[in-house]
Amino acid sequence: MNEATPPVIELTGISKRFSTEEVDTYALRGVDLRIDKGEFVAVSGPSGCGKSTLMAVLGLLTGFDQGSYRLAGRDVGTLDGDARATVRNRHIGFVFQSFNLIGDLSVLENVALPLKFRGGVGKAERQRRAEEALQRVGLAQRLKHHPHQLSGGQQQRVAIARALVGEPDLILADEPTGNLDSQNAETVMGLFDELHRGGATICMVTHDAGLAARAQRIVRMLDGRIQQTVQQAA
Ligand SMILES: Nc1ncnc2c1ncn2[C@@H]1O[C@H](COP(=O)(O)OP(=O)(O)O)[C@@H](O)[C@H]1O
Ligand SMILES: [Mg+2]
Numbered sequence: 547m548n549e550a551t552p553p554v555i556e557l558t559g560i561s562k563r564f565s566t567e568e569v570d571t572y573a574l575r576g577v578d579l580r581i582d583k584g585e586f587v588a589v590s591g592p593s594g595c596g597k598s599t600l601m602a603v604l605g606l607l608t609g610f611d612q613g614s615y616r617l618a619g620r621d622v623g624t625l626d627g628d629a630r631a632t633v634r635n636r637h638i639g640f641v642f643q644s645f646n647l648i649g650d651l652s653v654l655e656n657v658a659l660p661l662k663f664r665g666g667v668g669k670a671e672r673q674r675r676a677e678e679a680l681q682r683v684g685l686a687q688r689l690k691h692h693p694h695q696l697s698g699g700q701q702q703r704v705a706i707a708r709a710l711v712g713e714p715d716l717i718l719a720d721e722p723t724g725n726l727d728s729q730n731a732e733t734v735m736g737l738f739d740e741l742h743r744g745g746a747t748i749c750m751v752t753h754d755a756g757l758a759a760r761a762q763r764i765v766r767m768l769d770g771r772i773q774q775t776v777q778q779a780a
Pocket of ligand 2: 597598599
C-alpha cells in the first residue's frame with residue numbers, strides 16, 4: 547500500500563447517544579476503527595450492540611456526539627447537511643437488509659438513480675453505467691423489470707449494482723443477506739468476494755459467524771464498544 551494513501555475510514559473515539567424522555571442509550575462508546583483501501587471487514591455482535599448505528603455513522607446518515615471521522619483523509623464530522631449528502635453520494639455505496647429499491651422505477655432506473663442525484667452525468671451515460679453495473683451482478687437481462695417482478699436475491703443484486711454504479715470508495719452493507727435464503731445469500735456473498743478481489747473496500751454487518759469468517763477481519767462489538775478484532779489468515 548502506498549504510504550501516501552490515507553485509510554478509507556479512520557474513526558477515533560466515536561460516541562453516540564440516543565435520548566428519549568425515559569432513557570439515554572449509549573449506542574456507541576468510544577469506537578476506534580480504521581479500514582484501509584481494499585479491505586473487507588465484517589462487523590458482528592449481538593442485537594442492539596450498535597452495529598447499525600456504526601454503519602449509519604460511517605455512511606454519514608447520522609451524526610455523533612464525540613470523536614472524529616476521517617473519510618479518505620478528509621474530516622467529515624463537521625460538514626453541514628448538503629456537504630454530507632454530496633460526500634455520501636460520491637464516496638459511499640449502501641446495501642441494506644431490506645433492499646430499499648423504489649417500486650415505481652425499473653431496475654435500470656433504480657441503479658441509475660445515484661448518478662442522477664450526483665448531477666453532471668447525461669442520461670445516455672447514466673444508462674450505460676447502470677447497464678454495466680447490472681452486468682456485473684448478472685442481471686443484464688432484467689433492465690426493464692420492476693422490483694416486485696424479481697426474487698429477493700435478484701432484488702439484492704440490483705441494490706448491489708446501485709451501490710456500485712457511482713464507483714464508491716466504500717461499500718457499506720448492513721445484514722445484506724438477512725432477508726435471503728441460504729442459496730441467495732451465497733450468491734450475494736459471492737458477489738462481495740468478487741468485488742473485494744477487484745479492489746473494493748467493504749464493511750459488512752452480519753450476525754452470521756460463517757459469513758463473517760469470509761471477511762479479512764472481523765470486528766466484534768458488544769454494548770457499543772469494539773470488544774475484539776480478529777485478523778483472519780490470508
Ligand atoms: N433512533 C434510535 N432511537 C433510540 N435508540 C436507538 C435508536 N437507534 C438505535 N437505538 C438503540 O441503540 C442501540 C444500538 O442499536 P443498533 O445500532 O440498531 O444495534 P444493532 O444494529 O447492533 O442491533 C440499541 O440499544 C438501540 O435500541
Ligand atoms: Mg442492526
